[in-house]
Amino acid sequence: MKKLLHGILLFLIFIPQVFSQINKPVVDLILPTETSELEYISKKLSKNNAFNVTTYINALPKEENRGDLLIIVSDKLLPLMNTDSYPAKFALYVNSLNFKSKNLKASAALFSDQPIQRQLLLLSHIFDKKIIVGIPYYNDFYKSVLTKEADNFNDLEFLIVKTEINDIRTVSKVIQNSDVLLATPEKKIYNSQTIRSILLSSYRHQTAVIGPNEGFVTAGALASVASSSDQYIDELIIMIEDYIETKKLPESRYPKNFIIKINTHVAESLGISISSEDQLLKIMKDD
Structure with a gap:
């Protein structure tokens, strides 16, 4: 009887966690290469409770594996944002003038340069x-x-x-x-x-x-x-959470903290x- 009660208790604890993970939006994070700094971005984003993160290197995932939102890191990967496969796309560490010149749809950026x-x-x-x-x-x-x-x-x-x-x-x-x-x-x-x-x-x-x-x-x-890496990542998380909550894409901007x-x-x-x-x-x- 004790084993049964213990099993039911574990089930009640485990099932909500599984469902919470399933119901979270999936963010496809595209990095230009593998470095310790870029890996840190991936790890810190993955700790967020509002979404799940899948990381790729230098290319979009195949159509059948694509998530709900897209993040690209660096100007080099801006061409990947021409895809129409995501309702919202975010760019991190991109130059403000370079980003604006692309006229990308359904996209927002956190600029690498300071005002x-x-x-x-x-x-x-x-x-x-x-x-x-x-x-x-x-x-x-x-x-x-x-x-x-x-x-x-x-x-x-x-x-x-x-x-x-x-x-x-x-x-x-x-x-x-x-x-x-x-x-x-x-x-x-x-x-x-x-x-x-x-x-x-x-x-x-x-x-x-x-x-x-x-x-x-x-x-x-x-x-x-x-702006530090942590300041960039924290602000990017705020931008993504705002979109998840409101379904409205935030305006592109310079980092607020520096x-x-x-x-x-x-x-x-x-x-x-x-x-x-x-x-x-x-x-x-x-x-």
């Missing part, structure tokens, strides 16, 4: 004097944003210059005539072919560089606003007295 206004705010809090900020750009979007933001930053004088693909000469001229170079996330300007020469030019002319991401700071930029990254060695070499990362973050959030 340019956020980088300008960081600049204004690092320097306590009026400075010239040089911004070479390729896409006219950046000129329009910076022109609108000029009135909001009276302590910054903008030197906004149109440049061509891999045009190191123009970028170097901007560096020579500026106190700070604000680098946009445009790979047509800043890439493996150009970044070393650009940073060497900035060192030579003692011009600080504010990078578009954390990688720039590691390479030798003074500072940047960035961190500050400072290269202290570069700050010392430039003679810049700078607050700690945590202090700058608090000031910016209070602003």
Whole structure:
């Protein structure tokens, strides 16, 4: 009798768990390759209670195995979002302008780049004097944003210059005539072919560089606003849960939460007295 009661109790505990797993939406997560960072994304998403995750590498699953929602990670996989097999598709770590240019249907993105206004705010809090900020750009979007933001930053004088693909000469001229170079996330300007020469030019002319991401700071930029992997994943989960609950696709957006990254060695070499990362973050959030 005890064994029977024990069996019934296990049945009552186990069955609801099985049904809860069955009733959850299935999310197909497509990664561009297998790395520890990308594996971390998969594991953290899988711990969420609102949906189940099936992970694939560099390709969509076969039609008969497809889930209810799609997540792709990186610009490289954006072409996979042309499929009509999902009612909602999400893109993680994709450039904002690259995503918008695709005009994808039933799709939302959490952008890899930070809003340019956020980088300008960081600049204004690092320097306590009026400075010239040089911004070479390729896409006219950046000129329009910076022109609108000029009135909001009276302590910054903008030197906004149109440049061509891999045009190191123009970028170097901007560096020579500026106190700070604000680098946009445009790979047509800043890439493996150009970044070393650009940073060497900035060192030579003692011009600080504010990078578009954390990688720039590691390479030798003074500072940047960035978002951690956990911040990206947590926000993506919120976007997916909102869709599951409302059946309305959330708007594409920049990450709401962020961190500050400072290269202290570069700050010392430039003679810049700078607050700690945590202090700058608090000031910016209070602003």
